[in-house]
Amino acid sequence: MGLPDTFFTAAPNWRWLIIGYFFVGGIAGGSYLLAVLIDLFGDTDDRPLAGTGYRIAFAAVALSGVLLTADLGRPERFWHMLLQSKTAWPMLKPWSPMSLGAWGLLFFGGVTFLSLLAVLAEAGRLPWRRLVRLRPPGALGTLVALVGALLGLFIAGYTGILLSVTNRPIWADTWLLGLAFLISAASISAALLILVAQSHGRSRRAARALGRFDRWVLVLELVVLVALVASLGAVARVWLSVWGGALLGVVLVGIIAPLALLRRDLGAAAPVAAILVLVGGFLLRVVLVLSSEHVGRV
Amino acid sequence: MAEPMGFFTDTTVCIGCKACEVACKEWNQLPARDGGAPMLSGNSYDNTLRLDGTHWRHVKFIEQFTPDRRDGRWLLMSDVCKHCVRAGCLEVCPTGAIIRTEFDTVVIQSDVCNGCRDCIAACPFGVIEMSPVSGTAQKCTLCYDRLRGGLEPACAKACPTDSIQFGTIADLRQKARARMGQLHASGEKRAYLYGADDTMLGGLNAFFLLVDQPEVYGLPRDPKLPSRNLVPSSLFSMLGAVVVALLGVFSFRDRGDRR
Numbered sequence: 001m002g003l004p005d006t007f008f009t010a011a012p013n014w015r016w017l018i019i020g021y022f023f024v025g026g027i028a029g030g031s032y033l034l035a036v037l038i039d040l041f042g043d044t045d046d047r048p049l050a051g052t053g054y055r056i057a058f059a060a061v062a063l064s065g066v067l068l069t070a071d072l073g074r075p076e077r078f079w080h081m082l083l084q085s086k087t088a089w090p091m092l093k094p095w096s097p098m099s100l101g102a103w104g105l106l107f108f109g110g111v112t113f114l115s116l117l118a119v120l121a122e123a124g125r126l127p128w129r130r131l132v133r134l135r136p137p138g139a140l141g142t143l144v145a146l147v148g149a150l151l152g153l154f155i156a157g158y159t160g161i162l163l164s165v166t167n168r169p170i171w172a173d174t175w176l177l178g179l180a181f182l183i184s185a186a187s188i189s190a191a192l193l194i195l196v197a198q199s200h201g202r203s204r205r206a207a208r209a210l211g212r213f214d215r216w217v218l219v220l221e222l223v224v225l226v227a228l229v230a231s232l233g234a235v236a237r238v239w240l241s242v243w244g245g246a247l248l249g250v251v252l253v254g255i256i257a258p259l260a261l262l263r264r265d266l267g268a269a270a271p272v273a274a275i276l277v278l279v280g281g282f283l284l285r286v287v288l289v290l291s292s293e294h295v296g297r298v
Numbered sequence: 299m300a301e302p303m304g305f306f307t308d309t310t311v312c313i314g315c316k317a318c319e320v321a322c323k324e325w326n327q328l329p330a331r332d333g334g335a336p337m338l339s340g341n342s343y344d345n346t347l348r349l350d351g352t353h354w355r356h357v358k359f360i361e362q363f364t365p366d367r368r369d370g371r372w373l374l375m376s377d378v379c380k381h382c383v384r385a386g387c388l389e390v391c392p393t394g395a396i397i398r399t400e401f402d403t404v405v406i407q408s409d410v411c412n413g414c415r416d417c418i419a420a421c422p423f424g425v426i427e428m429s430p431v432s433g434t435a436q437k438c439t440l441c442y443d444r445l446r447g448g449l450e451p452a453c454a455k456a457c458p459t460d461s462i463q464f465g466t467i468a469d470l471r472q473k474a475r476a477r478m479g480q481l482h483a484s485g486e487k488r489a490y491l492y493g494a495d496d497t498m499l500g501g502l503n504a505f506f507l508l509v510d511q512p513e514v515y516g517l518p519r520d521p522k523l524p525s526r527n528l529v530p531s532s533l534f535s536m537l538g539a540v541v542v543a544l545l546g547v548f549s550f551r552d553r554g555d556r557r
Contacts, residue, residue: 034546
């Protein structure tokens with residue numbers, strides 16, 4: 001008695017491939033946004049780091065497509081999300097996050113490909129030097145970058161909205177999942193780029209900016225996670241279990257510890273902090289997806 | 299469009315014979331679970347346990363007995379897709395596989411569905427599941443093929459007590475109200491209709507007469523559409539996007555070590 005209405009539903013069996021996508025898709029969107037920020041506000045020293053950011057975004061969005069297609073019951077029909085299978089007209093329902101997300105992923109994939117071309121051209125890996133114009137500075141490059149950054153933010157956040165636009169426990173019992181995924185995408189992407197910058201040993205200024213950014217975002221993430229638990233009300237009881245312990249692990253390992261380790265000038269502990277942020281970001285998605293998946297039907 | 303059609307399931311006359319389950323499986327050629335290996339659930343006489351991709355009717359057995367079993371009753375309910383007028387599954391389906399038919403029923407086209415499973419999470423009743431045979435989401439079609447041929451659905455045809463009645467929604471609602479009045483007059487004051495008016499998801503085209511709280515039957519008290527969360531979730535995310543972008547600009551621009 002008194003069971004919330006979301007507890008009378010069936011689990012969609014979205015598991016490791018989807019968790020993997022939520023993580024990789026977050027990396028894709030966040031890395032692109034950060035690469036654009038570095039391109040727009042950095043100097044020539046920082047350009048290789050931004051270039052790596054675009055490369056990561058492209059690889060991650062390609063991997064996202066593979067993960068999502070592999071998760072389908074009928075992978076060969078993945079295109080049914082984009083074209084109506086019987087008429088070949090475009091298939092789009094803007095009010096369905098999965099439908100909108102399929103298109104978002106397609107367009108974001110396209111933009112990350114343009115940026116990849118620019119990066120490869122700049123590195124002399126392509127015979128067409130003029131493709132460099134697809135990347136800032138310059139009007140065309142800036143336009144591509146801004147469109148891509150917006151699409152990246154969409155890809156980073158819509159997955160949480162997708163989970164909420166269902167009737168499942170936890171997912172449909174809060175409005176903050178999209179926000180949480182978006183903030184987390186920013187924190188894990190910054191962490192990944194900090195790792196890249198540290199291993200390059202270059203782009204020190206951009207690396208410090210990334211550290212600054214990540215500290216802000218981690219504080220924000222902590223606030224959002226507390227608000228998320230509060231917004232669940234009685235449903236949060238589901239987390240009085242191993243999942244609650246895991247979520248506490250996310251906060252301690254993925255937020256508090258990196259905040260303590262990330263100094264103003266990054267420092268020797270920065271790679272450790274970055275790895276902890278990445279682990280925490282993955283674990284966050286595991287908890288948010290599987291803790292609902294494990295609620296069986298009454 | 300033909301008139302809206304549906305089911306009225308009167309749980310008070312269900313005898314738990316499961317003829318509906320069998321008829322459904324036969325007509326729709328749904329395979330046995332685990333190749334027909336015997337499985338006893340230990341949960342009353344219910345070995346089907348739930349609606350899923352290969353069970354589109356499911357008779358629930360609810361035993362309500364005192365500890366000494368001197369007094370008690372059985373609640374039996376043949377569960378099925380509710381064919382909601384405002385259907386959560388149809389709302390989210392990204393391929394357009396889920397459609398509303400000319401009979402105002404909700405059908406998954408198995409040649410269009412690609413098995414993304416969004417509808418499974420969206421259904422407020424937990425009706426839809428994947429079929430291991432087709433690799434697509436499956437549920438009751440309200441025997442769309444039989445309706446097209448002027449026949450009634452297999453489960454309603456097979457039901458020996460008329461617990462499952464098929465007809466136009468207008469007729470069924472009238473019958474259901476009359477039945478409820480009859481039960482109230484004979485002293486069964488607990489009888490009420492679940493989903494028989496437009497208030498629940500615009501009306502359930504498969505609705506029920508129950509004699510206990512919805513939760514007892516495994517039904518949500520106030521089922522809702524998934525889209526209720528769309529706008530607020532999106533607004534919070536957009537706010538987050540603005541904050542992240544501003545933090546980014548702030549962090550990368552205010553480079554204290556530059557000057």
